[in-house]
Amino acid sequence: MxxxxxxxxxxxxxxxxxxxxxxxxxxxxxxxxxxxxxxxxxxxxxxxxxxxxxxxxxxxxxxxxxxxxxxxxxxxxxxxxxxxxxxxxxxxxxxxxxxxxxxxxxxxxxxxxxxxxxxxxxxxxxxxxxxxxxxxxxxxxxxxxxxxxxxxxxxxxxxxxxxxxxxxxxxxxxxxxxxxxxxxxxxxxxxGLDLKGLRVLVTAGATRSWIDRVRFVTNPSSGRMGVETAIEAFARGASVDLVHGHVNVEIPHFIKSYPVETTEEMADKIKELTSGQTYDIVVGAAAPLDFRVREPSQGKLKSDGTYTITLEPSPKTLHSIVKRPKVLISFAADVVNGDEELLASALEKASKYGADLVVANPVNVGSYGFASVYDYTVIVRASSGSYVSLGLQRKEIIARRLLDEALALLRSRSPST
CATH class of the missing domain: 3.40.50.1950 (Flavin prenyltransferase-like)
Incomplete structure (x- = not known):
């Protein structure tokens, strides 16, 4: 030609x-x-x-x-x-x-x-x-x-x-x-293989709480952010475990995964995995329910009835970690008015879970976030309160930048990493 x-x-x-x-x-x-x-x-x-x-x-x-x-x-x-x-x-x-x-x-x-x-x-x-x-x-x-x-x-x-x-x-x-x-x-x-030799645990997806035998409470999380993070870690040489609730994206066959349904099951699996080993990085990207149905019906509720459903707090999945990882990452999806509120929400989450990094994203802005390929995110460093705003990015790019931050933190604490 x-x-x-x-x-x-x-x-x-x-x-x-x-x-x-x-x-x-x-x-x-x-x-x-x-x-x-x-x-x-x-x-x-x-x-x-x-x-x-x-x-x-x-x-x-x-x-x-x-x-x-x-x-x-x-x-x-x-x-x-x-x-x-x-x-x-x-x-x-x-x-x-x-x-x-x-x-x-x-x-x-x-x-x-x-x-x-x-x-x-x-x-x-x-x-x-x-x-x-x-x-x-x-x-x-x-x-x-x-x-x-x-x-x-x-x-x-x-x-x-x-x-x-x-x-x-x-x-x-x-x-x-x-x-x-x-x-x-x-x-x-x-x-390259900059995460080779590291063990990474990722959580992804939504959990469910049953109302009766056919209906449940959940949220619109697709699990994409967690799955993309697991793929990113694998591509860079890490040994990866993925604990996931309901997801709307395919989990690659080469990712070792543990499916769960409820928040309690997710907490139990995290406890089990972190009891036997210390992970280098734990990424809590899942969207487990904060509340569960107190008394689910053992049958099917009639569609022509009126019912009152009582919700009670679910366990916090990241609190079930037994051996603390070298770097703990949590997510903070919140309804906020501006970056100042978003940053405050992230720092509150960091304090609550003892997280080193928090990925904060507003759920009341735009059509991205849950169930989207894109998200608007800010990565907050808990120790200094400093942050990097990624703006609107594909979730695989967010996963890459997030693991970059985690690796930099690991290396600052242990230069031989």
């Missing part, structure tokens, strides 16, 4: 976010039945602002035409490394490499330094340059469970490779949702 002409496929660049603006990322594609999903992954990265360069193994190019990837990204796909030594150029100029899908064969080659295909060659060169490399394994379930593959994966992890686990279904290790893959890889490119 004439170098003076802009490829039409580039028009989608940055339409979701500009997180990866200025970043070149390489996408390595190997020969899997899920190969077609790499096209959506490439486009997903572009929508986040990335300049995507694709390279395929010869076997992959027999399953899907490299021309399709040129159409998808606006750049010629690389199938062979020639005199232009493309692997060096990509390793030097790109911020990271995502191998998706990644076959058993190519994963083994990356792990053990065998460079007989352009994807493995580029991955090894990128690791040598200290760049980010992530893989999405795709193979039969039996191969994925084999001790040989276990050794390969452990070796890759020890080399700093982020493994985005496949979704096991129908006897195969399948490619996850391309949107999710792009979302995880974006955080990895931007932050």
């Amino acid at each position: 004439d170098q003076d002409l802009r490829h039409p496929s580039l028009d989608i660049t940055g339409t979701l976010s500009t997180e990866l603006k200025g970043h070149c990322v390489a996408l390595g594609v190997t020969a899997s039945a899920s190969i077609y999903r790499a096209l959506d992954t490439a486009r997903g990265l572009m929508r986040r602002g990335a300049d995507v360069r694709v390279l395929l193994t010869k076997e992959a190019s027999r399953l899907i035409s490299p021309t399709l990837f040129e159409w998808a990204t606006g750049h010629r796909a690389i199938v062979e490394v020639g005199g232009e030594i493309e692997h060096v150029s990509l390793a030097r100029d790109c911020s990271g490499l995502l191998v998706a899908p990644a076959t058993y064969s190519t994963l083994a080659k990356i792990a053990y330094g065998i460079v007989d295909n352009p994807v493995a060659l580029t991955a090894i060169t990128m690791l040598g340059y200290g760049k980010r490399v992530s893989v999405v394994p795709a193979m039969h379930e039996g191969m994925e469970r084999s001790p040989q593959y276990g050794e390969i994966e452990a070796r890759l992890r020890s080399q700093g490779v982020l493994v985005i686990p496949p979704r096991i279904a129908e006897g195969a290790a399948k490619y996850p949702d391309p949107y999710l893959v792009a979302r995880v890889f974006t955080s990895f490119v931007l932050r």
